[in-house]
Amino acid sequence: MEVSHVSARPKAYFTLWIMLNRKLATVDRLAKWGMLHNKACVLCKSADESIEHIFIECHYARKVWERLLYWIDNHSRCPMTWSQFIQWSIQHGKGKTTSAQLFKSTLAEGVYELWNERNKRLFEDKSSLEDKVVKEIAYVTIARASNSIKSVINQRKL
Ligand SMILES: [Zn+2]
Structure with missing residues (x-):
């Protein structure tokens, strides 16, 4: 019997770990080092960037999370x-059930792709709509899932 499993890429778990420890170099942190550019969030351009803003408060991020939660049936x-956010991550990510694994993987890939999108906008002047970011996260998650999980999530609408 194949064991059901899904896991994010190591680089995504690494980014999630750094994020949860509040060590990502957001502009509010860069300002303390005198490395300040524009303080506005590049995802929505309507608030200052901080770790809470970019991953939790920003309406760009919220749209991404809402669609992903719907997709993983959470x-x-x-x-x-x-x-x-911390409580929610622990509550839904603990244990070895398929739903916990899917949650953890999606959370890590979500944080990774949001940070990646932020960096592309900031340093490469490239931007993607939420829809593309959501599809990328789902694509990576499906690619790394065992066949039994794949067959379930492949049928779900994003
Ligand atoms: Zn924003």
Whole structure:
């Protein structure tokens, strides 16, 4: 019997780990080092960038999370604050069930792709719509899932 499993790429888990430890070089942190450019969030351009903003408050990020939660059939609401985000990550990611694995993988790939999108906009002047980012996260997740999980999530609408 094949064991059901899905896991994010190591670089995605690494980015998630750095993010959860609040060590990503967001502009509010760069400002402390005197390395300041424009402080506005490049994803929505309507608020200052901070780690809470870019991954939790930003409407670009919220759209991405809402679609991913729907896709993995997780009925929780996307958290609104940093402490809720941490609690939510632990609550839905613990254990070895398929839904916990899917949640963890999607969370890691989601954080990775949002950070990647932010960096592309900031340093390469390239941008993608939420839809493309969501599809990329789903694509990577499906590619790394065992056949039993693949057959279930492949049929779901994004
Ligand atoms: Zn924003």
